[in-house]
Amino acid sequence: MAELSYRYAVAEGLAREMRRDPAVVVLGEDVAAAGGVWKTTQGLLDEFGPERVWDTPISEQAIVGAAIGAAMTGLRPIAEIMYADFLGVCWDQIANQAAKLRYMTAGQLTVPLVIRTIHGGGVAKGAQHSQSPENWALAVPGLRVACPSTPADVVGLLAGAVRADDPVVVFEHKGLLGSKGEVPDDEHVLELGRAAVRRRGTDLTIVALSATVRLALEAAAELEGQDVSAEVIDLRTLVPLDAGCVLESFKRTSRLLIVEENPRQGGWGAQIAALVAEEAFWYLDAPITRVAGESVPLPAARGLENAVLPSADQVTETALKLART
Amino acid sequence: MAELSYRYAVAEGLAREMRRDPAVVVLGEDVAAAGGVWKTTQGLLDEFGPERVWDTPISEQAIVGAAIGAAMTGLRPIAEIMYADFLGVCWDQIANQAAKLRYMTAGQLTVPLVIRTIHGGGVAKGAQHSQSPENWALAVPGLRVACPSTPADVVGLLAGAVRADDPVVVFEHKGLLGSKGEVPDDEHVLELGRAAVRRRGTDLTIVALSATVRLALEAAAELEGQDVSAEVIDLRTLVPLDAGCVLESFKRTSRLLIVEENPRQGGWGAQIAALVAEEAFWYLDAPITRVAGESVPLPAARGLENAVLPSADQVTETALKLART
Amino acid sequence: MTAGNGTVQWLHDRYADMRRIRRFEDITYTLFRRGTLDGTAHMAAGQEAVAVGARAALGADDYVFSTYRCHHHVIAAGAPMDRCFAELLQRRTGLCGGKGGSMHLTSVEHGVMGSYAIVGSQLPIACGAAWSAHIRGTGGVAVAFFGDGATNIGAFHEALNLAAVWRLPAVFVCENNLYAEFTAIATSINVEHPAYDRAPAYGMPAAIVDGNDVEAVHEAVATAVGRARDGDGPTLLEAKTYRRYGHSRIDPADYRPDEEEETWFARDPLTVTRRRLDELGVEASRVDETDERVGREVDEALETAMQAPEPEVGDAFADVYAEGGAGWRS
Amino acid sequence: MTAGNGTVQWLHDRYADMRRIRRFEDITYTLFRRGTLDGTAHMAAGQEAVAVGARAALGADDYVFSTYRCHHHVIAAGAPMDRCFAELLQRRTGLCGGKGGSMHLTSVEHGVMGSYAIVGSQLPIACGAAWSAHIRGTGGVAVAFFGDGATNIGAFHEALNLAAVWRLPAVFVCENNLYAEFTAIATSINVEHPAYDRAPAYGMPAAIVDGNDVEAVHEAVATAVGRARDGDGPTLLEAKTYRRYGHSRIDPADYRPDEEEETWFARDPLTVTRRRLDELGVEASRVDETDERVGREVDEALETAMQAPEPEVGDAFADVYAEGGAGWRS
């Protein structure tokens, strides 16, 4: 076990897969010579050379399209889209092509493709560089969606994504790049679709994802002091959704709090709430509660950004209220 | 009152707004000389001439972008995107530009823009011509989303959309084009954000949208024969969401069934379920139930398409079960 | 002597290939008129020489990418016609099990890596196949077909630039049939040739070719494929052609001037090739025999397709994901 | 005599405009280094002549569209510098109330219709403003600025084609500073000039202009604007220039060869104009006075901005929708 930063875990995770499988290639803007604007592809060009790590023009449709074409013909490309907001310029390739090709061709084509991108706010960069568009992807059958919250999960989910035969969109989180954690030295592969229970608890279940896992854990620690025992689930992947894990936990606690960074309207938390309200209704002891980002584009000024993003305090307060309902 | 087809109501609704306000212009592929591939812009070129009705190259980014630029400088453009699936190729312009410009500029820019497109399955055209991407839009603060289910609503919501100062995406439904209904002869404007109660009932609330309203009404008629009284709400717009109407109805019936055409995963129905499970929890007498499309891309073969789209029978059965829970 | 592999037989075979497609498309149109066909269909009648000429220049390691107007490409590639019909007819034996439909005919076995119904979307994907062929060193070339109207969409620009910059083994073949749906391409561009005139923007070699002359198409594509295989990068070809039918289904193409139709129909690829065979001394009766033979083949294929079963409901839930199913939750 | 309106004073004024921007950008960089600035910033130092020369050719009915590298454009347009600083500093008095930030400086009052941070996205939008000016008959022209790297994205292609086909009163100005982030544009295209060499694909008149020579830029833009106003359609200009700083924040631009930097820095637009003023007989001391005067202005603007209040929480919920608020449910 070595302690790695989330940022470095990305580069490490990519390198491990590239070492293992020569079919894995990387492409994107400034991913090669520059090592990525986030430095998450640092070292790959040096180690694997220019036939495996490709800088591209600013052409996101071409990046994703090229990755799709390569994936259907024997490679396992990993495409980087620099900011998740830019999925907007290549959304056709992702939602209409990658996601549907296998189905439309009755399995003749498979697209073992990974699209890495970075989402989330907290960097004061404003509305076009801070979104959480995993919710667009959630509504598209055929895509898999992973959102690692720890360095170990970065490595594990990247490995799982690269080895999956489906198109997987991996959302790294800007706010987590500097965070650190232990990463297994040996092969570490996480199957997509397995949530992690980050903390055991009995009074309520908090479901979180990516950067909100930290908020949930901070809140849970705080809640302990107030005699509330919160279970914290890190979904890890939105698709496949580990419904079993959520339902199992919820049936024990009968109280559900969902913490999501994206705007409340149309957020993935609604899907979790709907799932529980439909399938575990008889276990419910209190309203299903969501702490979510406000339904606004993200403002640039940090004070405003903080005001619209969920905070640990908000989670604590909401959880307390919920536990006492 | 005249009886119009849904298809003709679109052309009529557009013409009425163009007559009223010379700032209203129309652009899109084959909308002028050809009257639209759906014939929903038929007659506009003849009546308003080539300075108000513009055919474009196959360039959806340019279509939406041009509409945005025109909207911020004094026109009220109505852009047609031929199929809602093609929102994928211009999603950046819609989700990142149109939706956010007002906010990012603190109100300096307004974008009174209408994007008309057509969604939905039931036409055996396969996965790239049948989607319901209103769920992508639902997750983007700054957009308004309207989905008319009747000819009168087509006219009323188009008028409401054109007069709104925000970007509005109007989803017409392929399956409804041939349906008919009375349309007021005089000015008919529907404010965005007002659902319609299509049928009064006491035992359960069915929330539907666009083509599923018909399914809900058919089911409600059937249910009556079985002594179940269903209230049917046509949401009409997803944003603004008429939460008040849904909550009010639900608080009377205490049972909620949501009928949506799109795949269940990430569908708007989850947002409705989440809303009720959070804000009207204490009124719930039974699980919140969703009848939704299956989570697959739409297959071309009609038999398969029918198998994955919701049906009136499915609504009836589910409602019966729910009413008896 | 002809172009191609230099024999009269070669040309006669290509004629048969084109005739096969024509028959397929004529039947498709008729089925549509009769209401037997559901959904949509974009007939490629009139454009057969592009598909057939190009295909004859390709080998087993090459890839073809097509559009919603794809019937000619899959048939030219050798996909069984009964399975093509079956796909249009929404049968279980269809190339895509009825799940793709007319716009998405695909036969990976025959190198057809999908038909794409969002205009231009296949161009970046074709780049990827070419890129992959390069990396894996297979010597394969990716050929992407697209319409004149597709040259105005962003994906075209990005794909052509990437292919040029990466020197990919790709050939881009524009089937310029003068119209994008109901709109003359001339009104959507400010240059004369929608594809050819754009090539310099990518520093890409380009040529205009008579798309109704199967020999000319074959020669141009063979040259481009050779260049690609030699590592000399992509080529952009613009094949001038014309469709016999409207854009799709039963569109009568009223927007086309009569004179224009007459001129083009007189230069129908089948007519052109028949004339050429005649010049080469092939007797008309032999060509008639070909017509008949091919006609029977196609009719039998239709018959087979018509007998085929419909898809089973379970098929709708298969192949969303590679594991085989539609499992979005675990 | 100079280009522009033909007086030495005109050139001296342009020099002052450029100096103002330079000072603004130097301070911005310093604030960044010191950690006073949050978020990001893309300094336009080195590219002042493009913004200033172009602006001088525009009138009150014209529109400017910019990118995340926008400071020079808003300042050249006459937006109050304290409000520009305030936006960078996330103050309530910022041009966008702190909600836009460094990449989205906008001053509709001064004709700057937004700065767009998704590469290329402003180009279709600029078409729309030009289209609207045409329809409304205002005589206005839309000018869109963009980088060399933006010429490879789909939106560029669609916008330029639309502008050409619709003969829009638009001017497209590529600020070719040789790099897109850390990548030399030469490696991302297969032509020599990323913008100029693409113009023929749209049948659009184009020119290359020395982007470090404010008179040359002014002349080229004035010609293009005149053509647009006369109803003769759009023009594509490629201004060759260079940035003094890295791509953004404190990027040291290590990827640029020393020699290249030296050559370009020697041709800094301020140096070039100073030399020209000298040739025209303006005493160095007068130019120094301008430097000082402008320096004070900028410093005062910074001072004002630093005193300004932060946004109030309620601002975050304002202006999502035209009604003023953030009401997604009713």
Ligand SMILES: Cc1ncc(C[n+]2csc(CCOP(=O)(O)OP(=O)(O)O)c2C)c(N)n1
């Ligand atoms: C992105 C996108 N926009 C619009 C359409 C609708 N559409 C289908 S075919 C077509 C015309 C295409 O013309 P062209 O490229 O010339 O090909 P052709 O049909 O002539 O073979 C259009 C506009 C589409 N499928 N995709």
Ligand SMILES: Cc1ncc(C[n+]2csc(CCOP(=O)(O)OP(=O)(O)O)c2C)c(N)n1
């Ligand atoms: C669609 C998109 N892709 C990538 C980026 C990230 N990005 C921001 S600036 C930039 C480089 C742009 O280069 P250029 O157009 O030359 O402009 P310059 O920065 O040199 O002014 C990139 C790749 C983006 N903002 N939008």
Ligand SMILES: [Mg+2]
């Ligand atoms: Mg065409």
Ligand SMILES: [Mg+2]
């Ligand atoms: Mg640049």
